[in-house]
Amino acid sequence: MNDSGILQGRTKGKSTLRVASNDPYSAELTAEQIGIIADIAEKFGSGSVHVTARQTIEIPDIELTSINEIKKLIKNSGLYTGSSGKYIRNVMACSRWCLYNASPLSDLAAQLNRKYQGSELPGKTLISLSGCDFSCTRSRTSDIGVIARTKIKITDKKCKQCSLCVKAPLCCQMDAITITDEGAEIDTERCVRCGFCTKICRPGTIAIDSNSYDIFLGGKGGVKPREADFFKNVKSEDELVKQIDAILAGYIAVADDKERIGDVIDRLGMSALEIKDE
Ligand code: SF4
Ligand code: SF4
Ligand code: SF4
Incomplete structure (x- = not known):
């Protein structure tokens, strides 16, 4: 059996169960999945869960004899027990x-x-x-x-000098944009290709050149x-x-x-x- 996800707990005789999502996303939980996890923590654990830095949930104080019942509860929910040991961690x-x-x-x-x-x-x-x-x-x-x-480019669409891309809170975080009388200039040494400016420049003066x-x-x-x-x-x-x-x-x-x-x-x-x- 792949018992990845079962960690030795601090409470004697109990384990911590790591639960993660793989459907629809590995990096977030749906409200329904949160409800199932809450039910498991209340019924089989201590009523609390730990949110890990790796976008998984740990449910402490679980009896190993409950694992099969827990697996039945999470079946078809998009959740799985795992993400530990030599198995791949939650992406x-x-x-x-x-x-x-x-x-x-x-x-x-x-x-x-x-x-x-x-x-x-x-x-x-x-x-x-x-x-x-x-x-x-x-x-x-x-x-x-x-x-x-996101590599960006300056297009032939005229800059409206709105300053959104250079003034907080929506400005370029790298100070890579300068607005002159002629329009926008990008300092390619400073630009880290986040692409954010393309989303806030309404006239399309700054646009996406390519993604990679x-x-x-x-x-x-x-x-x-x-x-x-x-x-x-x-x-x-x-x-x-x-x-x-x-x-x-x-x-x-x-x-x-x-x-x-x-x-x-x-x-x-x-x-x-x-x-x-x-
Ligand atoms: S792509 Fe990002 S770093 Fe580059 S100029 Fe736009 S907001 Fe600044
Ligand atoms: S700031 Fe960038 S790295 Fe951080 S969450 Fe947003 S997109 Fe991701
Ligand atoms: S480049 Fe776009 S966001 Fe920046 S000042 Fe010009 S119109 Fe505004």
Whole structure:
């Protein structure tokens, strides 16, 4: 049995059960799912839950003998018990409601979560998808981190000098935009390609040129933290999924037991995780 999700509890004889969602999203819970979790905590636990940093829920003080009954309760609810041990952690994504999220990745996160949930890997593996460079889901300290990039362009649509893009609260957070008598200018050194300005510029003076994704590998937190290394930029979600498939396949092929992706990179180099031509 895949008993991922059952953690030893602090209360003698009790366990903590980790519950996560994989439908419709891995990075959020529906009101119905919250209700089911509340029922489980009241009926089988202590009435409280812990919201983890990794967008999962932990229900403490569960008797192991209740697990099958709990599994029946969550069946067909889009919830699952898991996301611990050597199994893939719940795939994280930014809030779909964040103003800065020019490229929401919640669908992709859920797709990856469903695809890999229950697959055993050599070690703990965190995948985090961020909608912009602020990296609220900590993509640079995850084993596989993705940051969406939105390249912008100045179009021939006349700037109305409204100043929305340069004055708080909706301004560019990087001070990368200057408004002159001739219109908008972008400092490409400062711009982190979040794409936010394209959403607030009503005349369309600043518009999206292209979307892409930066992939970072080998990040981790803990007692020996490691910042992820930039791996590559890909132009589409399909290519991103293909790359993540290949990275995980490479990881399974070369990693020692309990070795994280960052440890593999330090031992063998990034190329050990590259897609090999057939
Ligand atoms: S990383 Fe960007 S898009 Fe994601 S939640 Fe943070 S600010 Fe919003
Ligand atoms: S100028 Fe660049 S960094 Fe600033 S809001 Fe636009 S895309 Fe984001
Ligand atoms: S670039 Fe757009 S948002 Fe910025 S001042 Fe001009 S019209 Fe307003």
